[in-house]
Structures are given as structure tokens and as C-alpha cells.
Ligand SMILES: [Zn+2]
């Protein structure tokens with residue numbers, strides 16, 4: 001689900017990549033960001049509010065992925081509005097990814113697939129080249145190559161075409 005501001009090329013790139021892994025992926029029409037998620041001090045949208053908002057719309061067999069170029073945030077330790085690249089339930093039926101903090105925009109897919117990995121039940125992975133590595137408060141996508149053997153086996157078991 002494209003959310004708020006995001007260009008058509010980005011939408012198409014994400015959709016095309018997802019289709020290889022999930023042949024029945026559906027591209028939804030773009031929606032406005034829900035106003036309840038907006039947080040004014042840093043002009044960001046609360047990622048936890050966004051995934052909760054999407055999860056209520058997903059039925060049992062669906063997982064919603066929201067994609068946006070707006071800045072998103074969540075509470076981290078003492079910072080109430082910490083800028084992040086994505087957030088997903090683990091496991092669950094909703095996640096969100098933002099390319100606002102992604103340096104090389106063609107790497108945005110790695111954020112989306114990481115969050116979908118969480119919805120499938122994966123935790124963070126110690127392999128630095130694995131899509132499931134922890135971002136550790138910076139953009140890790142330049143070092144990420146693919147899912148490691150272990151994560152790949154887990155997801156293949158869940159029906160992902162990797
Ligand atoms: Zn993560």
C-alpha cells in the first residue's frame with residue numbers, strides 16, 4: 001500500500017521485486033497518511049500507529065506492507081520520536097517501510113523485505129550481509145546482499161519464493 005508521498009517508479013520497483021517472491025501480491029491504490037499517525041515536532045509519522053492502522057484492515061490471509069517517502073518514527077529508549085526506516089509486527093500482518101533515510105534509493109527494497117521478514121516471524125540476524133540484520137541506527141542496506149542460509153530456509157518453509 002503506497003502511503004502519502006511516494007513516486008510511481010519507486011512503487012513499481014518494489015512491486016516488481018515483491019512479485020518474484022509473492023506471485024499473488026496486490027498493488028493497492030495510494031492512500032493518504034492517516035492523520036492520527038502524524039507527529040508535528042519533527043514532521044514525522046508514527047510507525048507503530050501506521051502498522052496498527054493497517055493491521056485492522058488485513059484479513060487472516062493478508063499481510064499489509066505500507067511504503068512511503070515520508071519520514072517515520074518510533075519511540076527508542078528515551079527518544080519519543082526516533083526516525084526509522086521501517087517497522088513490522090513479529091509475527092504479524094502489517095509492516096511499514098520508508099525510503100526517507102535510505103541513501104541509495106535502489107536499496108529501498110531491502111528495507112521492505114526486512115520488515116516482511118519480521119511479519120513472517122524472523123528476528124534480527126547476526127550476519128552483516130543478511131537482509132535481517134539490525135540497522136543499528138544507520139542505513140545498513142549498502143552491506144546487505146541477500147538473506148543468509150538460515151533466514152532463507154525459514155522463509156522458504158513459510159512459502160516465500162527465494
Ligand atoms: Zn528489524
Ligand SMILES: [Zn+2]
Pocket residue numbers: 125126127130131132133147148149150151152
Ligand atoms: Zn539472516
